[in-house]
Amino acid sequence: MSRIYEQDAYNTGLFPSSYWSQTIERPKKSNALSNNLKTDILVIGGGYTGLNAALEIKEKFKQNVSIVDSAPVGWGASGRNGGFACMGGTKKSFKSLLDKHGKSKTVEVLNAQLAAVRRVRKNLNNYNIDADIVEGGELLFAHSQKSVQVLENEQKFMKNEFDFDTKFLNIHELKSFGISSPEAFAGVLNPNSFGLNPLKYVIGLYKAALKEDIGLYYETAVKKIENLNGNFSVITNKGTIIAKKLIIATNGYSSDDIPREIRGGYLPALSSIMVTRPLTKEELDKQGWKSYITSYNSRNLLHYVRLLPGNRFLFGARGGINADKKSQIKNQQVSRTEFERMYPAWSHVQTDFYWNGLICLTKDLLPFIGSVDDNIFCSFGYHGNGVTTASLAGRQIANIAFGEKPENLPKIYQRSLQRFPFASLRRLGLRAAYVGAKTQDWLS
Numbered sequence: 127m128s129r130i131y132e133q134d135a136y137n138t139g140l141f142p143s144s145y146w147s148q149t150i151e152r153p154k155k156s157n158a159l160s161n162n163l164k165t166d167i168l169v170i171g172g173g174y175t176g177l178n179a180a181l182e183i184k185e186k187f188k189q190n191v192s193i194v195d196s197a198p199v200g201w202g203a204s205g206r207n208g209g210f211a212c213m214g215g216t217k218k219s220f221k222s223l224l225d226k227h228g229k230s231k232t233v234e235v236l237n238a239q240l241a242a243v244r245r246v247r248k249n250l251n252n253y254n255i256d257a258d259i260v261e262g263g264e265l266l267f268a269h270s271q272k273s274v275q276v277l278e279n280e281q282k283f284m285k286n287e288f289d290f291d292t293k294f295l296n297i298h299e300l301k302s303f304g305i306s307s308p309e310a311f312a313g314v315l316n317p318n319s320f321g322l323n324p325l326k327y328v329i330g331l332y333k334a335a336l337k338e339d340i341g342l343y344y345e346t347a348v349k350k351i352e353n354l355n356g357n358f359s360v361i362t363n364k365g366t367i368i369a370k371k372l373i374i375a376t377n378g379y380s381s382d383d384i385p386r387e388i389r390g391g392y393l394p395a396l397s398s399i400m401v402t403r404p405l406t407k408e409e410l411d412k413q414g415w416k417s418y419i420t421s422y423n424s425r426n427l428l429h430y431v432r433l434l435p436g437n438r439f440l441f442g443a444r445g446g447i448n449a450d451k452k453s454q455i456k457n458q459q460v461s462r463t464e465f466e467r468m469y470p471a472w473s474h475v476q477t478d479f480y481w482n483g484l485i486c487l488t489k490d491l492l493p494f495i496g497s498v499d500d501n502i503f504c505s506f507g508y509h510g511n512g513v514t515t516a517s518l519a520g521r522q523i524a525n526i527a528f529g530e531k532p533e534n535l536p537k538i539y540q541r542s543l544q545r546f547p548f549a550s551l552r553r554l555g556l557r558a559a560y561v562g563a564k565t566q567d568w569l570s
């Protein structure tokens with residue numbers, strides 16, 4: 127498999143020791159492929175995208191569908207993210223979308239993001255998944271005095287252009303809301319979103335797929351895809367699968383040769399999370415942080431933070447450029463320094479969990495949900511916002527695979543896959559982009 131990070135990022139033999147995986151029970155045993163198999167549709171990747179795609183195929187199209195995943199369920203980003211069920215999916219601002227594509231196409235993006243949040247709620251409800259939901263919305267906070275005006279202007283822009291309701295909170299309102307840090311100067315509250323336990327959510331989807339009699343073959347890695355008289359012959363480490371159609375749902379864990387049609391069309395990036403020991407009431411009071419809302423700051427290299435049920439604090443940040451163990455020890459130190467700068471009252475509070483994982487970017491910073499060749503369909507590139515986006519995108523790619531018009535798929539997402547120039551060097555480009563973003567953050 128042709129991948130762009132060190133092997134440590136792809137070690138499916140080691141389940142990430144995240145806060146989530148250490149505190150809930152996972153399915154004991156995966157059902158790996160044990161024989162060769164024939165299926166109408168094969169989904170490669172069994173996270174939110176793959177499971178939603180397979181559920182849609184079974185529920186709506188009543189077709190035979192199987193999922194293959196190289197790891198145990200929940201090993202990928204879907205089981206190790208921050209649990210922010212928020213609006214997003216693109217790194218483009220609504221202002222830049224409006225300038226480039228005009229109003230009606232930009233409204234489609236906004237509607238898609240709202241529909242994606244609704245999709246997660248529907249899944250939780252339909253499949254009876256208890257994923258420790260925390261309601262209240264999402265909060266974007268200004269990381270500097272200079273960025274306060276930018277936030278306020280953006281909030282007014284969303285109201286004036288799209289009649290989209292959010293609430294601007296000045297520093298006093300922010301503090302009484304329960305959010306206080308030397309790097310929180312104002313905030314914008316979007317009431318639509320919520321927080322959840324991501325591993326419970328993906329396991330819930332997996333159990334729903336089991337009930338639907340979807341073929342689930344985890345711990346089964348696809349090594350090669352070949353064309354065989356109009357079908358695909360998918361060679362795994364456990365046997366060969368013959369399928370008429372393929373849905374690729376590998377997102378940040380994709381390989382440039384599975385299938386080769388996606389080569390250079392996606393860019394994985396590391397994101398990391400640390401979780402503290404439980405904070406006492408006195409410690410929470412001292413920092414002035416009492417809100418359980420999912421929140422993130424206005425930096426380009428943003429921090430995403432939430433107080434978890436049980437009062438541990440989750441602190442998310444970029445994960446550096448290198449995935450090897452030594453680099454990750456360094457990255458943990460960088461995260462810890464940033465945490466102590468933003469939450470000085472907690473600088474004595476130990477980190478209990480630290481882990482990382484791969485998110486996925488595209489060249490034009492929009493999700494890709496479409497076909498890359500006859501009967502090969504892909505969905506990836508949620509820009510760190512896949513809890514909601516992947517849940518809807520999985521449904522949409524299933525519809526595309528059956529020639530149906532998917533609901534809430536913005537026209538600007540419907541394009542051919544764009545490749546990064548000098549594909550094999552695209553990780554170096556990411557390093558340069560980080561330096562640029564850091565400088566911008568420093569100046570803003």
Ligand SMILES: Cc1cc2nc3c(=O)[nH]c(=O)nc-3n(C[C@H](O)[C@H](O)[C@H](O)COP(=O)(O)OP(=O)(O)OC[C@H]3O[C@@H](n4cnc5c(N)ncnc54)[C@H](O)[C@@H]3O)c2cc1C
Nearest residue numbers: 171173174175196202203204207208210348483511512513
């Ligand atoms: C640390 C971190 C924090 C994040 N926080 C948030 C957040 O708070 N909110 C949010 O919305 N999003 C967040 N994200 C992003 C979100 O988790 C992802 O966008 C989403 O989970 C993608 O789902 P997926 O099903 O497409 O991919 P994944 O869940 O990554 O699944 C892809 C699967 O493909 C499998 N695979 C890859 N190659 C092969 C192969 N050759 N054969 C078989 N199987 C293969 C992998 O084993 C993997 O299980 C975060 C991501 C990370 C890493």
